[in-house]
Amino acid sequence: MDPESFRHEAHRLADWIADYLASSSRYPVLANVSPGQVRAQLPAEAPAAGETFDAVFADFERIILPGITHWNHPGFFAYFAITGSGPGILGEFLSAALNQQAMLWRTSPAATELEAVTLRWLQRLIRLPDEFEGVIYDTASISTLHALAAARERAVPQVRERGMAGRSELGMFRVYCSDQTHSSIDKSVILLGLGQSSLRKIPSDDQFRMRTDALRAAIEEDRRSGITPLAVVATIGSTSTTSIDPVDEIATLCAQQRVWLHVDAAYAGVAAMTTEYQHLLTAAATADSLVVNPHKWLFTPFDCSVLYCRHMDVLRSAFSLIPAYLQTNDPSVVKNLMDTGIQLGRRFRALKLWMVMRHFGASGLRERLSEHMRLARLFASWVDESREFERLAPVPFSVVCFRAIAAGGDEGDAINERVVELVNRSGEVFISHTRLNGRFAIRLAIGNLHTTEEHVRRAWTLLNGAVIEASRLH
Amino acid sequence: MDPESFRHEAHRLADWIADYLASSSRYPVLANVSPGQVRAQLPAEAPAAGETFDAVFADFERIILPGITHWNHPGFFAYFAITGSGPGILGEFLSAALNQQAMLWRTSPAATELEAVTLRWLQRLIRLPDEFEGVIYDTASISTLHALAAARERAVPQVRERGMAGRSELGMFRVYCSDQTHSSIDKSVILLGLGQSSLRKIPSDDQFRMRTDALRAAIEEDRRSGITPLAVVATIGSTSTTSIDPVDEIATLCAQQRVWLHVDAAYAGVAAMTTEYQHLLTAAATADSLVVNPHKWLFTPFDCSVLYCRHMDVLRSAFSLIPAYLQTNDPSVVKNLMDTGIQLGRRFRALKLWMVMRHFGASGLRERLSEHMRLARLFASWVDESREFERLAPVPFSVVCFRAIAAGGDEGDAINERVVELVNRSGEVFISHTRLNGRFAIRLAIGNLHTTEEHVRRAWTLLNGAVIEASRLH
Numbered sequence: 001m002d003p004e005s006f007r008h009e010a011h012r013l014a015d016w017i018a019d020y021l022a023s024s025s026r027y028p029v030l031a032n033v034s035p036g037q038v039r040a041q042l043p044a045e046a047p048a049a050g051e052t053f054d055a056v057f058a059d060f061e062r063i064i065l066p067g068i069t070h071w072n073h074p075g076f077f078a079y080f081a082i083t084g085s086g087p088g089i090l091g092e093f094l095s096a097a098l099n100q101q102a103m104l105w106r107t108s109p110a111a112t113e114l115e116a117v118t119l120r121w122l123q124r125l126i127r128l129p130d131e132f133e134g135v136i137y138d139t140a141s142i143s144t145l146h147a148l149a150a151a152r153e154r155a156v157p158q159v160r161e162r163g164m165a166g167r168s169e170l171g172m173f174r175v176y177c178s179d180q181t182h183s184s185i186d187k188s189v190i191l192l193g194l195g196q197s198s199l200r201k202i203p204s205d206d207q208f209r210m211r212t213d214a215l216r217a218a219i220e221e222d223r224r225s226g227i228t229p230l231a232v233v234a235t236i237g238s239t240s241t242t243s244i245d246p247v248d249e250i251a252t253l254c255a256q257q258r259v260w261l262h263v264d265a266a267y268a269g270v271a272a273m274t275t276e277y278q279h280l281l282t283a284a285a286t287a288d289s290l291v292v293n294p295h296k297w298l299f300t301p302f303d304c305s306v307l308y309c310r311h312m313d314v315l316r317s318a319f320s321l322i323p324a325y326l327q328t329n330d331p332s333v334v335k336n337l338m339d340t341g342i343q344l345g346r347r348f349r350a351l352k353l354w355m356v357m358r359h360f361g362a363s364g365l366r367e368r369l370s371e372h373m374r375l376a377r378l379f380a381s382w383v384d385e386s387r388e389f390e391r392l393a394p395v396p397f398s399v400v401c402f403r404a405i406a407a408g409g410d411e412g413d414a415i416n417e418r419v420v421e422l423v424n425r426s427g428e429v430f431i432s433h434t435r436l437n438g439r440f441a442i443r444l445a446i447g448n449l450h451t452t453e454e455h456v457r458r459a460w461t462l463l464n465g466a467v468i469e470a471s472r473l474h
Numbered sequence: 475m476d477p478e479s480f481r482h483e484a485h486r487l488a489d490w491i492a493d494y495l496a497s498s499s500r501y502p503v504l505a506n507v508s509p510g511q512v513r514a515q516l517p518a519e520a521p522a523a524g525e526t527f528d529a530v531f532a533d534f535e536r537i538i539l540p541g542i543t544h545w546n547h548p549g550f551f552a553y554f555a556i557t558g559s560g561p562g563i564l565g566e567f568l569s570a571a572l573n574q575q576a577m578l579w580r581t582s583p584a585a586t587e588l589e590a591v592t593l594r595w596l597q598r599l600i601r602l603p604d605e606f607e608g609v610i611y612d613t614a615s616i617s618t619l620h621a622l623a624a625a626r627e628r629a630v631p632q633v634r635e636r637g638m639a640g641r642s643e644l645g646m647f648r649v650y651c652s653d654q655t656h657s658s659i660d661k662s663v664i665l666l667g668l669g670q671s672s673l674r675k676i677p678s679d680d681q682f683r684m685r686t687d688a689l690r691a692a693i694e695e696d697r698r699s700g701i702t703p704l705a706v707v708a709t710i711g712s713t714s715t716t717s718i719d720p721v722d723e724i725a726t727l728c729a730q731q732r733v734w735l736h737v738d739a740a741y742a743g744v745a746a747m748t749t750e751y752q753h754l755l756t757a758a759a760t761a762d763s764l765v766v767n768p769h770k771w772l773f774t775p776f777d778c779s780v781l782y783c784r785h786m787d788v789l790r791s792a793f794s795l796i797p798a799y800l801q802t803n804d805p806s807v808v809k810n811l812m813d814t815g816i817q818l819g820r821r822f823r824a825l826k827l828w829m830v831m832r833h834f835g836a837s838g839l840r841e842r843l844s845e846h847m848r849l850a851r852l853f854a855s856w857v858d859e860s861r862e863f864e865r866l867a868p869v870p871f872s873v874v875c876f877r878a879i880a881a882g883g884d885e886g887d888a889i890n891e892r893v894v895e896l897v898n899r900s901g902e903v904f905i906s907h908t909r910l911n912g913r914f915a916i917r918l919a920i921g922n923l924h925t926t927e928e929h930v931r932r933a934w935t936l937l938n939g940a941v942i943e944a945s946r947l948h
Contacts (some may be wrong), residue, residue, distance in 0.1 A: 001560030001833060003496035010488030013564055017571040018481035031583045035808045038587040046595035050835035053561065056828075060568070064825070067584030071573045079581070079799070084573030086475030087527065090487055092570035094534070096775040096826075097491040099545045099558030107553070109505045110541030113512040121520035138612050139819045149665060156639070163669025164639040165630070165647055172640035183797045187816050190792065191623060193667025195637025240799055295819075301570040303821050318664065323657045324909035325553070325714055325917070329891075334509045342661050345613045345769075347777050351538070352570075354530075359475060361524035417803075435798035443799070 001053070009053045021086065024073045024450070028427030031069045038067040069430070071302075074450040077459060078432035080239075080267050080399075081447030084301035087359035091352025092301050100348035103338040106330055108348060112337055115350040119306055121357055125365070126272035126292065129285050132308040135315075135340045136349045140266040140291050141184040143307035144233070146315060146341050147289040148175065148188045151231035151260035153318040154311075160318055164193055171226050175199050176218060177233040178210035180240055182264060185233050194230070207394055208243035208436070210234060212250055219257055231260040234287075236280065237268025240434040240443070241393035241401050244268075248283035255286065263290040266305065268397050270298045271373070274366050297372075297398070297447050298365065300356050304349045315340055372398040372446045375456050379444060382460050388467050392436050398446040401436060404467045413440040415470045422466035429459045475527070483527045495560065498547045498924070502901030505543045512541040543904070545776075548924040551933060552906035554713075554741050554873075555921030558775035561833035565826025566775050574822035577812040580804055582822065586811055589824035592831060593780055599836055600746035600766065603759050606782040609789075609814045610823045614740040614765050615658040617781035618707070620789060620815050621763040622649065622662045625705035625734035627792040628785075634792055638667055645700050649673050650692060651707040652684035654714055656738060659707050668704070681868055682717035682910070684708060686724055693731055705734040708761075710754065711742025714908040714917070715867035715875050718742075722757035729760065737764040740779065742871050744772045745847070748840050771846075771872070771921050772839065774830050778823045789814055846872040846920045849930050853918060856934050862941050866910050872920040875910060878941045887914040889944045896940035903933045 001009070041063045070076060072084050102111035119134030137143045152159055155173060164170060173194055177185050179201045189199045200222070202215045219229050232254050234245040247263060254261040263284045265272075269292030272280040284290055289309040294300035309315055320339040328334075337346040360368070376398040383389045383402045393401040404419050406412040417433070420442055424430055434441050444459060475483070515537045544550060546558050558566075576585035593608030611617045626633055629647060638644060647668055651659050653675045663673045674696070676689045693703050706728050708719040721737060728735040737758045739746075743766030746754040758764055763783040768774035783789055794813040802808075811820040834842070850872040857863045857876045867875040878893050880886040891907070894916055898904055908915050918933060 003492050006495055006560040006563075007488060007492035009560070009564055010492060010567070011485055013567055014481060014484035014488050017567070018477050018484060020571060021480055022477035030580065033583050035579065035583070035805055036587070038584050039591055042588070042591045044594065045598055046831045047835045048837055050838040051832050053564070053829075053833060056561070056832045059832075064584045064588060067582070067587065068572055068574065069581050069583070071575055071581075072571065079575075082573060082575065084570055086480040086483070087530070089480075089567070089570040090483055090527070093484070093487055093491070093563070093567040096558055096563040096566035097494060097546065098542055099556060099775050100542065101545055101553075101556065101776050105509065106504065107543050107545075108541070109507050109509070109543070110512050110538045113510070113541065114516070114538060117513055117516045120518065124519055138821075139817045141817045141819070145665075145816060152667075159667065159669065160664050161670050163663070163672055164637070164667045165641070165669075165672075166645045167639075168642050170639045183795050183800075184816075184818055186795050187793055187818075189637070190634050191619075191665065191816050193626070193633065193638045195633065195639075196635050198637055198639075239797070301573050302575050303819060319661055321657050321660050323713070325906065326657075331509055342619060342658075342665050343613045343615045344658055344661075345615070345777060347612075351534075355527075357520045358525050358530045358533075359527060361521045363522055364524040432799065 005053070017089065024070055025075060027070050027073065029070050029073045029075045029430035030424050030427070031067050032427065033067045038063060072448065074448055074452065074455045075429035075459065076448050077444045077446065078430045079445060080296050081445045081451070082296055082302060083299045083447065083449040085299035085356055085449055087355040088299060088301045088352045091355040095348045095351045098348060102346040102348060103344050104326060104328060104336045105334040106328055111346070111348040111350060112335065114354055118350045118354045118357060122294070122306065123308060125362055126269055126281055127278065128281055128290065128308055131310050133312040134306050134308045135337065137305050137307060137341065138303040140293050140305045141187060143291040143305045144184050144262065144264065145188045145191060146307055147262040147291065147309065148192060148231055149318055150289065150309065150311060150315040151262065152192055153314050154260060155228060155230045171228060173198055173230040174222050174227050175231045175233065176202055176215055176229065178202050178204045178235065178245060180204050180208050180238040180243060181233055181235055182239045204243070208238060208241045210245040210250065212246055212253060215250065216253055229257060229259045231262055233262045233264055236263060236265040236284065237397055240436060242268060242397045242399045243393065244396055251283050251286045261287040263287045266291050266293040267296045271369055271397055273362065274370050276370070294353050297369065298356065299360065299449055300353050304353055312340060368449065375446050375451070375453060376400055378453065379456050379460065388464060392441045400444045401434065401441045403439065403441050406471065416440045416442060418470035419463065419466040422469055423462045426462050429462060431459070479527070491563065495546070498544050499549060501544050501547065503544050503547045503549045503904035504898050505541050506901065507541045512537060546922065548922055548926065548929045549903035549933065550922050551918045551920065552904045553919060554770050555919045555925065556770055556776060557773045557921065557923040559773035559830055559923055561829040562773060562775045562826045565829040569822040569825045572822060576820040576822060577818050578800060578802060578810045579808040580802055585820070585822040585824060586809065588828055592824045592828045595831055596780065597782060600743055600755055601752065602755055602764065602782055605784050607786040608780050608782045609811065611779050611781060611815065612777040614767050614779045615661060617765040617779045618658050618736065618738065619662045619665060620781055621736040621765065621783065622666060622705055623792055624763065624783065624785060624789040625736065626666055627788050628734060629702060629704045645702060647672055647704040648696050648701050649705045649707065650676055650689055650703065652676050652678045652709065652719060654678050654682050654712040654717060655707055655709055656713050682712060682715045684719040684724065686720055686727060689724065690727055703731060703733045705736055707736045707738055710737060710739040710758065711871055714910060716742060716871045716873045717867065718870055725757050725760045735761040737761045740765050740767040741770045745843055745871055747836065748844050750844070768827050771843065772830065773834065773923055774827050778827055786814060842923065849920050849925070849927060850874055852927070853930050853934065862938060866915045874918045875908065875915045877913065877915050880945065890914045890916060892944035893937065893940040896943055897936045900936050903936060905933070
């Protein structure tokens with residue numbers, strides 16, 4: 001594509017995307033296609049000859065776009081709602097053009113150093129001590145994997161060199177989290193070769209917070225059985241209900257027991273920059289590592305996850321490995337991103353984060369987070385006042401868990417499932433669900449930058465309509 | 475950022491990027507900054523209030539751009555040269571705006587199905603049998619990690635549930651690769667808890683190809699010692715010299731020994747679409763898994779790595795794990811990307827790959843790969859005819875390894891290091907190095923779409939000038 005054709009097409013996309021951002025709500029939030037529908041419209045082979053971008057873009061609009069679930073839609077209330085904000089999208093556009101691969105400092109001094117700068121900015125905004133050092137990965141799954149890899153490096157003698165198989169001197173190891181913890185912890189212990197049985201899920205209390213007494217008992221019981229505690233994962237903003245584990249108590253226990261404490265604040269960690277949550281991460285300040293995802297609730301396009309670690313040297317000693325073709329004479333002060341983890345290649349993700357933080361400024365970010373929390377509390381108040389719905393969990397941040405009050409048990413679950421289906425079928429909003437204490441729970445998650453009170457109100461109206469229809473159908 | 479401001483800024487970037495692509499050669503390829511220089515120009519805290527995009531972009535040009543090593547520069551000949559092509563950049567721009575998170579089919583039917591379609595296209599172009607199923611990850615490190623995780627899942631009984639520590643019934647396991655294999659294999663065995671000592675590096679022959687006789691002897695020796703072979707990693711296009719392991723012999727051995735064969739074709743696999751290399755992956759057709767990176771030599775902006783696997787069910791059984799909040803009633807034909815690996819979230823990377831493949835078409839991709847290989851052979855012929863330089867390895871693809879003929883040993887190495895420094899200091903080209911048979915070797919890697927014979931000729935001129943200067947200085 002010659003530069004003038006590129007210019008023409010880039011301008012076309014600039015307009016298309018500006019229009020899209022202005023009116024993403026004209027699309028159904030949840031893609032209304034059947035499985036295989038997108039695939040069936042595309043040929044089985046790549047084209048033999050090159051095609052015009054016109055033809056490609058026409059197919060994008062005709063075939064791909066109907067198969068898009070609009071995460072950038074103001075009515076997206078499912079999972080955790082996210083935003084590809086304007087400055088973030090522009091950052092990705094530039095990043096793709098520069099095509100940085102920041103494995104070594106010299107292969108992108110700007111990406112390496114801007115990552116350090118923006119992560120320090122974020123760290124200070126969320127009031128984490130300067131002793132933490134940050135690194136950007138793609139996803140929280142990978143951040144957590146590295147945190148637990150560092151914990152393993154510390155707890156299992158010579159694990160880098162000798163691994164764990166066939167070592168009769170090694171006993172079993174244990175990782176602890178609550179029964180509300182994200183599934184990425186399970187995947188991490190599997191990948192690390194600890195096995196899913198090494199993960200002990202501690203019961204949570206009636207507000208879905210890890211029970212420290214149960215954690216202590218579990219650790220003590222394990223020690224008596226010769227099992228070595230390897231790490232505890234505490235969560236600030238759990239996936240189902242956004243509950244907050246008692247990190248202060250857990251941190252004290254981990255210090256006593258000399259166990260690595262990893263804090264999963266992937267979604268809610270950013271709330272620590274608001275005045276109301278200025279103490280959110282105070283107890284986490286003594287943790288060994290913490291993950292927070294700017295791509296979740298900080299208006300940064302997916303992907304951008306940050307691992308903060310107090311012992312990045314442990315992570316580096318687990319992974320640093322410099323083949324001849326990557327040796328440089330750069331001064332020793334230089335940090336090479338490839339040394340902090342499994343991935344050799346690193347994308348220039350700091351650029352979008354920097355543009356987002358500068359565009360909004362600290363005050364702009366705070367305002368928007370506070371507004372999302374206000375909207376969630378407002379919605380929760382409607383649920384609480386309603387005769388049709390009941391709330392199922394506290395609302396510390398921007399997610400509300402609730403359900404239609406119906407005949408209990410399976411029948412109630414079926415009605416609630418039907419409510420979710422009916423609401424999602426409207427195309428105006430997309431909500432998801434979870435299970436709490438064995439019961440089906442509807443989740444409304446606020447996090448998109450373009451979501452206003454009007455959209456939340458519309459979701460409430462649709463839910464109330466759906467509950468009538470679902471009960472009638474039943 | 476309101477939509478009209480976004481429109482304005484996106485048009486500005488469209489022009490800036492078009493100009494950049496038209497004349498990236500006006501920048502020094504290798505960033506000419508000192509460690510800390512970028513960082514020192516940026517404040518220690520995020521701005522309190524939001525700033526205009528004008529101000530942010532001015533700082534981008536003033537502070538960030540000088541710290542960029544220009545991977546999209548036609549004089550980039552270091553490591554593996556890559557390209558963020560026009561259609562690929564446009565694909566990333568759209569992808570950032572749509573902000574897809576394709577963990578479940580329903581969260582992005584288009585991303586899920588377009589990934590399957592484009593990977594089938596690529597697979598047929600490189601003549602891999604349809605029995606392979608593909609998945610996109612970020613980097614080859616992660617693709618290889620998953621390949622070896624699947625191999626471990628098959629070789630180590632109950633590893634998902636029970637892990638490897640504290641299991642006296644388990645012996646040791648071994649992964650085999652050559653002494654030329656990429657460092658990501660080392661990192662993978664570390665992460666998987668097998669330990670670096672589980673990796674046995676098989677000597678290579680005088681053309682840097684794994685010696686099958688040595689591999690067979692190693693496997694047999696290990697078996698006699700009670701060590702279980704877990705996987706063999708063969709490389710097609712090794713990192714230092716792009717050598718090609720004898721995959722046919724290795725595949726036969728792996729079949730006899732019932733060992734998982736993973737083929738690292740991250741860089742060179744795409745060459746299988748050219749006529750001259752139509753049989754490149756013939757022997758790999760019986761491998762268990764193979765990695766190929768469109769972000770390396772297929773003009774797709776970083777990141778986009780593809781793992782092809784004949785047993786994606788093994789990978790799924792290692793990692794599939796569906797918490798309540800991610801359960802759906804979607805039909806069972808639906809594939810959810812989150813089930814294939816550690817990362818829950820998946821970016822819409824197939825979009826850029828689709829745009830690249832359609833824009834160039836099969837013939838356009840082939841032509842460009844062949845041209846890069848022609849340029850490498852041309853450069854190699856200059857080296858061979860020169861009295862100043864000697865070639866150090868065969869040139870099967872687009873990378874040439876050579877060095878200045880100088881007094882041998884350390885002195886020769888020092889002169890060659892100096893040659894590389896002098897050439898890179900020119901700002902016109904960027905070359906890197908490796909070590910071969912203990913000696914410093916200069917690498918010239920061709921892979922950027924905008925590289926022409928003129929750029930290669932210029933590199934040769936600079937090298938010849940540098941060797942005179944380096945010898946004089948010495």
